[in-house]
Amino acid sequence: MSWHHADLAGLDLETTGTDPETARVVTACIGRLDEESWTAGNWLLRQDAPIPEGAIAVHGITTEFANTHGEDPKAALAAIADEIYAHWASGRPLVVFNAPYDLTVLDRCLSREGLGNLDVRGPVIDPRVIDKQFDKYRKGKRTLTDMCAHYGIAFSADEAHGAEADTKAACMLARQLSHLATGNGRTTVGDLDFDDLHRSQATWYRDNINDFAAWAKRQGRPLDDANTDWPIR
Known part of the structure; x- marks a missing residue:
């Protein structure tokens, strides 16, 4: 049975920067999408340095707002990790758009607070990886907004970069991508069980990075960092 109608969990972070090694979590959302409803929990974290x-x-989150209304980062990060683990324990996959960024940020922030590393105890679904695998040569950007527009998911640029809106859009996009044919003419992405899909995405991501690195080298612009680890760097 396809997981098109499956119960999905999702995660999105809004952060202080683009480098997952140094970025801090500003806001986070973990949501749950089932056939009938959407529920979500949200966190706003105090900051120990100004948000750039x-x-x-x-x-749109300022340092003043975060420090006035936010909660202790260590407590919030522990709660976020616990919520993720609870979803995995219940058999739900975690949908994360561009997982190597968000999950690496979360992993490093947990470690920085003395909470250990993020333990990937269940499957991850990364719509960006799936789309890239099955539509490799489509021109244009592959942001969440662009991909939702391409696949007919209602999601505007005005909604983008709000953690909850992004989380829900990513879950809806994952469901839509479950219909993509795998190429053998008999199965779709949704026919793969979650564990097989997780393993497949790790392979697809690695192969895509290696292909791009080889292309960049041929162009005389070798990559400084061609990290192939997925879903955490």
Whole structure:
């Protein structure tokens, strides 16, 4: 049975920057999408350093707002990890758009707070990896907004970069991608069980990065960092 109608969990983070090794979590959402409803939990974290203006321009959260209304980062990060583990324990996959960014940020933030590393105890679904595997040569960007538009998911640019809106859109996109044919003419992405899909995505991501690195080298622009680890770097 296809997981098109499966119960999905999702995660999105809004952060202080684009480098997952140094970015801090500003807001986080973990949501659950079933056939009939959407439920979500949200976190706003206090900051130990000013949020860069570039990040504020993306998600709209200022340092003053975060420190006035946010909660202790260590407690919030522990709660986020526990919620993820609870979904995995219940058999739900975790949908994360561009997982190597969000999950690496979360992993490093947990470690920084003395909470250990994020333990991948269940399957992850990364719509960006699936789309890239089955529509390799489509021109244009593959942001969440662009991909939702391509696959007919109602999601506007005005909604983008709000953690809950992004989480729900990613879950809806994952369901839509479950209909993609795998190429053998008999099965779809949704026919893969979650564990097989998780393993397949790790392979697809690695192969895609290696292909791009080889292309960049041929162009005389070798990549400084061609990390192939998925879903956490």
